[in-house]
Amino acid sequence: MPRQNRVMPTGEILRHPTRGTFMGNRGILHDREAHDHGALTHRRWRHKAWVCCLLTFKNRRRRLMAPNRYTELFFYDEAVALAAGHRPCAECRRADHAAFLAAAEHIGSTPDFDARLHAARAIPRKYHLRQSLQEVDDLPDGTFLMTASGPHLLLGDMALPFSPTGYAPPQKRPTGPHPVLTPKPTQIALRNGYHPKLHLPFAL
Template identity: 65%
Template sequence: MPRQNRVQPTGEILAVPERGAFLGNRGILHDDTAHQHGLLTHRRWRHKAWVCCVLEFKNRRRKLMSPNRYTELFFHDEAVALAAGHRPCGECRRADYKAFLAAAGHAGRVAGFDNQLHAARAIPRSYGQRRHETEAGFLPDGSFVLVETGPALIWQDALHPFTASGYGTPQTKPAGRVCVLTPEPTLKALRAGFIPIVRLP
């Protein structure tokens, strides 16, 4: 039974059988019986430190959706995690965490950056995803946009349509104004040279 734990670049969390390449944490989003039924509550976060982690670290093992434990979320790749509003974890991805914050121009306590990122990614109370528009030509590799067919990744001067199963056939990069899914603080890091891990076919 697929559990509702696969995060999309649009912010949706789906129940699909495909495995992700990264793990995420936003706090406890499931109830005490979720290990049996696999579904989340209406909540989409319980704190502002949304992180993106590796799947294996120090031989730790977890039972998915255990009571009183954070909900294990999964992403197809790091570009999806960044679009959904996550950042590299400071424990299991220390080097990436430091490189990301440096590229984003942040110094000091990470809580300050998490507050800034949360304001750029989330719509309070409705648990929605905040989006914005900009010129496509200004977007760096690793950005996600929303086009008529759904979310798509900008990568190496092409547009890569995305579904829960992964990326489709590359298309021509759009021109003009587009709806951007990746939050602005993360775009700043991408523009400054942070390169996310992308799983293209």
């Protein structure tokens, strides 16, 4: 059975066999026996520095859900990671990290940005993520929103339905107000030209 480590754009963490293209970290979310049973505790974060990492870096190898080590989370692609509240890692993705913070118009330390992003994404003491109601016409490409049928990624005049297996063929971009998953500080980065790395199973 797959481990509970696949993150959806909503922030929900599922058991699912489809492999991700990025890894993430929110701290230790599993117990000491999790490597065997593969499930998480009730916690969904332990610190504010939620990062999105490369799958391979400097030949490092990890034992998934090892005791007293951070929980390895996985994302279908970077747009999903951004919607779930993560930002590029400063170690394994240094150039992307610098480009992201610059596009987000952040002046100051990375911990300062993490605190700002956490305030925008997290509902205190609930372990749930915010969904702000916004006009679709005002949203940049790379943003995830919710419709009655689930999460959709916005690209140009299209909206790509998303499920744990990936993207479905594009639909027409909706109009009007919708709940938005991608946090507002990340929307600023997208609006200013940060392009998340997408894993599209078809040509647009």
